[in-house]
Amino acid sequence: MVPLVSEEEAKVRIARRIAEEFAGADHELVINLGVGIPTLVANYIQKADVFIQAENGILGVGPLAVGERIDRQLINAGRQPVTETPGCSYFDSAASFGMIRGGHVDATVIGAFQVDQDGNIANWIIPNGKQLGVGGAMDLITGARQVIIGMQHTTRDGKPKLVKRCTLPVTGFAEADLVVTELGLFAFEDGKLILREIAPEVTVEALTALTEAAFIIAPGLKTMAA
Amino acid sequence: MGDRDKFRTVAEAIALIQPGSRIMVGGFGLAGYPEGLVEALAASGVGDLTIISNDLGSPGVGLGKLLTNGQIRALVGNYYNWNPEVGLAYSRGEIGVTLVPQGTFAEAIRAAGVGIPAFYTAASAGTQLGKGKETKIFDGRTYVLERAIHADVALIKASRADDLGNLVYYKTARNFNPLMAMAAALTIAEVDESVPVGSLDPESVVTPHIFVDIMVRRV
Numbered sequence: 001m002v003p004l005v006s007e008e009e010a011k012v013r014i015a016r017r018i019a020e021e022f023a024g025a026d027h028e029l030v031i032n033l034g035v036g037i038p039t040l041v042a043n044y045i046q047k048a049d050v051f052i053q054a055e056n057g058i059l060g061v062g063p064l065a066v067g068e069r070i071d072r073q074l075i076n077a078g079r080q081p082v083t084e085t086p087g088c089s090y091f092d093s094a095a096s097f098g099m100i101r102g103g104h105v106d107a108t109v110i111g112a113f114q115v116d117q118d119g120n121i122a123n124w125i126i127p128n129g130k131q132l133g134v135g136g137a138m139d140l141i142t143g144a145r146q147v148i149i150g151m152q153h154t155t156r157d158g159k160p161k162l163v164k165r166c167t168l169p170v171t172g173f174a175e176a177d178l179v180v181t182e183l184g185l186f187a188f189e190d191g192k193l194i195l196r197e198i199a200p201e202v203t204v205e206a207l208t209a210l211t212e213a214a215f216i217i218a219p220g221l222k223t224m225a226a
Numbered sequence: 227m228g229d230r231d232k233f234r235t236v237a238e239a240i241a242l243i244q245p246g247s248r249i250m251v252g253g254f255g256l257a258g259y260p261e262g263l264v265e266a267l268a269a270s271g272v273g274d275l276t277i278i279s280n281d282l283g284s285p286g287v288g289l290g291k292l293l294t295n296g297q298i299r300a301l302v303g304n305y306y307n308w309n310p311e312v313g314l315a316y317s318r319g320e321i322g323v324t325l326v327p328q329g330t331f332a333e334a335i336r337a338a339g340v341g342i343p344a345f346y347t348a349a350s351a352g353t354q355l356g357k358g359k360e361t362k363i364f365d366g367r368t369y370v371l372e373r374a375i376h377a378d379v380a381l382i383k384a385s386r387a388d389d390l391g392n393l394v395y396y397k398t399a400r401n402f403n404p405l406m407a408m409a410a411a412l413t414i415a416e417v418d419e420s421v422p423v424g425s426l427d428p429e430s431v432v433t434p435h436i437f438v439d440i441m442v443r444r445v
Contacts, residue, residue, distance in 0.1 A: 054398075055328060055329075056254040056255075056257070056398050056401050057254075057398050057400050057401050058397070058398050071397070072256060072257060073257050073258060073396050073397050073398060073399040074257070074397045074398050075254070075255060075257050075398055077254075079254075079255035079256070079257075079308065084397075090395070090397055090398065090400055091400070092332070092400055092401065092402065092403070092404045092405055092432075093254075093280075093328070093329075093331075093332035093401050093405060094332040094333055094335070094336040094405050096329075096332070097328065097332050097333060100329060101329055101333075101347065101349070129313065129317050130310065130313050131313065132306040132307065132312055132313040132316060132323060132325065133281075133304065133305035133306050133307040133308075133325070134304060134305065134325050134326075134327050134328070134355060135304060135305045135328055136304075136327070136328040136329055137327075138327040138329075138330075138349040138350050138353065139327050139328060139329030139330065139347075139349040140329075142347075142348040142349050142351070143348070169353065169354045170352070170353055170354075171353065172353070173351075173352055
C-alpha cells in the first residue's frame with residue numbers, strides 16, 4: 001500500500017514535532033535520544049539549553065562527526081561518531097544510569113514497535129530468533145521523567161502500531177507520556193489516550209481506522225504541521 | 227618501582243587467565259575496549275569462558291573474535307544485535323546468554339565492586355527479563371531485586387596511567403571500565419600512555435590504583 005506520508009517525510013515530521021515540545025521550556029532540559037527517528041530530533045532543536053545525554057557516558061552530545069572530526073572513542077549509544085558541545089562531560093555507565101534511574105533526565109525519546117492504550121511500550125525485541133539485545137530501553141523508560149515515543153503510525157505492511165494491548169514483549173508498563181507519529185500527536189492523561197493533533201492528510205475517521213487503540217479526541221483538536 | 231611495578235607484557239598478563247574463567251571486558255561497541263588484551267586472549271585459545279561485557283563487538287572484530295574461535299561458553303551482557311553471530315550461536319545452543327538491562331548491568335558491576343550483594347531497580351519489573359526475579363513494592367512501585375555481578379578477571383582500557391596504576395580515561399571510552407576495575411578478583415588494565423608517579427593531577431584520577439593489579443602498554 002502507498003503510505004499517506006512517505007517514510008522520509010514521516011521521519012522528519014515526527015522529529016521536528018518532538019523537538020518543538022522542548023522549545024517552550026523555560027528551564028534547561030536534559031534529554032536522551034534513542035536510535036532511529038529519535039536521533040533526528042537533535043537536528044531540529046534550536047534552544048541552547050537543551051543538553052543531550054547518551055547512556056554510554058556523555059552529557060552534551062553535539063552533532064554527528066564527519067570527516068576529520070571522527071574519533072572512534074567518541075560515540076553515542078547508537079555507536080555513531082559524535083562531537084562534544086561546550087560544557088560537555090564524561091562519566092562511567094553507572095553514573096550515566098544513575099542520572100536516568102534517579103529521575104534527573106527530563107525526557108527520553110524512543111522508537112517503538114507497539115504502544116498500547118494503557119501506555120505500555122514494546123520496543124526491545126521482535127522474537128524472531130535473530131535479535132538478542134535490550135540496551136538501555138528498560139532503564140530509560142522507567143527512569144526518565146517523560147517518555148516520548150516517536151514512531152511511524154503503522155508497520156511497513158500497514159498494521160497499527162498504536163494497539164489495544166501489546167502483543168510483543170513489553171519494555172515498560174504504563175510509562176508512555178506522548179506518542180508522535182506522522183499522522184498525529186497523542187498524549188496520555190490520567191491513563192487515557194488523547195488525540196491532540198492530527199495531520200492534514202487524514203480525517204479523524206481515517207486515523208481511527210489506522211489506530212487499534214481507543215483514543216479520545218481533545219476538545220480543540222489541532223492540525224499538525226505537515 | 228621494583229616489586230611495586232605493575233607493568234607486564236601482554237603475554238604475561240594473558241597467561242594469568244584460566245580456562246573456564248568469568249571475564250569482564252570494558253567497552254561499548256568498539257569504543258574503550260582493551261584491543262591488545264582481547265587480541266591476545268583470542269590468540270591464546272583459552273576457552274570455556276564466560277564473557278561479561280556490554281556487547282560483543284562486531285562479527286570477527288574485537289570480542290567477536292572469541293566467539294568465532296569457539297572460546298565462549300556463556301555471555302552476560304546487554305546488547306548483541308551489533309554482532310548477529312551471537313544470536314545464531316545462541317539459537318544453535320552453542321552458548322548461554324543472559325541479557326541484563328544496561329543500567330542494571332552497570333549497577334550490578336558497580337555493586338560487586340563496592341560490597342553490595344544486591345539492589346532493587348524498577349527496570350524490567352513485569353517484563354520477560356524480570357521473570358523469576360524477586361520483587362518488592364516501595365512507595366507503590368514494583369522493583370526487581372538484582373544480584374551483583376562478579377568476575378575472576380577484568381580486562382579494561384584506560385588512556386593514561388601512572389606507575390602505581392592510577393587511571394584516567396578518554397571521552398566515551400570510559401563507559402564500564404572504571405566499574406569493572408572494582409568488580410573483579412584480578413584487574414588487568416591496558417593503557418595508551420604511562421607517566422611517572424606524581425605526574426597525574428590527583429583530582430583527575432578516575433580509578434585509584436587500589437583497583438588495578440596488572441597493567442600492559444598498548445603497542
